[in-house]
Amino acid sequence: MAPRVLVSDKLSETAVQIFRDRGVEVDFQPNLGKDKDKLLEVIDQYDGLAIRSATKVTEKIIAAASRLKVVGRAGIGVDNVDIPAASKKGIIVMNTPFGNSITTAEHAIAMIFAVARQIPAADASTQAGKWEKSRFMGVEVTGKTLGVVGCGNIGSIVAQRGVGLRMRVIAFDPFLSQERATQLGIEKVELDDLFKRADFITLHTPMTDKTRGMINKDALAQMKDGVRIVNCARGGLIVEADLAEALKSGKVAGAGIDVFETEPATESPLFGIENVVCTPHLGASTTEAQENVALQVAEQMADYLTRGAVSNAINMPSITAEEAPILTPFVKLAECLGAFAGQVTEEAISSVEIVYDGLVSDMNTKALTSAVLAGLIRSQVADVNMVSAPIMARERGIQITEAKRDKSGVFDSFIKLTVVTEKQTRSVAGTVFSDGKPRFIQIKGINIDAEIGEHMVYTTNNDAPGIIGLLGTVFGKAGVNIANFQLGRNRPGGDAIALLYVDSPVSNEVLDEVRAHKEILSAKPLKFDIPPVA
Secondary structure, three states, rough: OEEEEEEOOOOHHHHHHHHOOOOOEEOOOOOOOOOOHHHHHHHHHHOEEEOOOOOOEOOHHHHHHHOOOEEEEEOOOOOOOOOOHHHOOOEEEEEEOOOOOOHHHHHHHHHHHHHOHHHHHHHHHHHOOOOOOOOOOOOOOOOOOOEEEEHHHHHHHHHHHHHHHHOEEEEEOOOOOOHHHHOOEEEOOOOHHHHHHOOOEEOOOOOOOOOOOEOOOOHHHHHHOEEEEEOOHHHHHHHHHHHHHHHHHHEEEEEEEEOOOOOOOOOOOOOOOEEEEEEOOOOOOOOEEEEHHHHHHHHHHHHHHHHOOOOOOOOOOOOOOEEEOOOOOOOOHHHHHHHHHHHHOOOOEEEEEEEEEHHHHHOHHHHHHHHHHHHHOOOOOOOOOOOHHHHHHHOOOOOEEEEEEOOOOOOOEEEEEEEEEOOOOOEEEEEEOOOEEEEEEEEEEEEEEEOOOEEEEEEEEEEEOOHHHHHHHHHHHOOOOOEEEEEEEOOOOEEEEEEEEEEEOOOHHHHHHHHHOOOOOEEEEEEEOOOOOH
């Protein structure tokens, strides 16, 4: 029996035809996604569900989807899909991460011009029968400094367009290498430096815990008087009330806002302020982009349903059915190694070396390397998956090398990750025990045996008496239960590390108390995609 796909949002007829051409039966109901009750009623009839943003694939929908094997999102954002629920039920969630990059970049450039020349307000004034030529005095972009925050796929296109407009382009991105910056013809800077120097600031970074509210009162205070800010990325990157205050005071001369803290945005502190250009999340809204992502998602879903090929999966690596039982635990280990390095590394990464030792060297190391890179980049780019991670790493100029070798130690298999930045080199190694659980076995060259949990804390310190007592006392006072506590050192009185597996997240206030101890060099919270023990 041919697989059956429901298209519940608006996709083009060309995309629908791709399913038919690949032998997939299609039920094209582009308005069904808005009727959650009807979707719930019929979802058990389909093997695949193709959506845009209108359809909400909730836990309730997934529970009712007895046949569903794959959800395909035409676009990058998957906020409307309950990915944990889908993963638990074995449903693959795919997106199309690169189909609308040029469109979004062009919208940002359009917003820069609109704000620089006050085009929307001038248009409204002129069409109202006024002739306020002196009111709409603009500024040239030529020769101005453009600050690009986030220089990945979209940001790098904006940077190139800025160079073409004869702007001085500076960029901040934790993963941007000096080599990639040179290739783009731009200057790589720290974020504070960008805030101080830029005449125009454009945001192209994803929403993470580190980037949420990054444009706030403190950040705005660092900027030039008369700076202009454009956001075509994510609404929550800007504290709208703080930006509104800066616009009213004249600190910020103008803003182009395509995304909002709450969408649809029926009200905002930014509405009604002079020289604020607002659009309703149009970054990806061109005919070309919408067609590109529609065709791409149809091809990906059809390939999976008819041939088992997995592309751009959010929650599954590209692994064959034969490999899965053996490889999957090492995929999780690889992700954890990358996630550890990504969360403790704050400088731009120039190169990554991955060593596969023992039996793991004979496995599908391409999938494992993708898992390492996904874990590494995910701390900065939330939408990354195992297919897009190598592309994103290359875009940032990160050199990636793999080495395979026969068993060289006590473990039958282990993976070692070494990350090189402009300031330092750090390494972490891990293995999978017979219970299938990943473990860290070495950090910074220091041997350790640490179970990996959802919430952890990593400290580096001088090897001195009292560290165990300090951590136990501070965490105990804060009500944080320590499930596991592992220590290591390179020599007596030398460098030491500790890994604590805790039952709940640890606040910055608690960590600040730890950091205040004279022997503590650093204390970082870590989070891993490991289900908590029931």
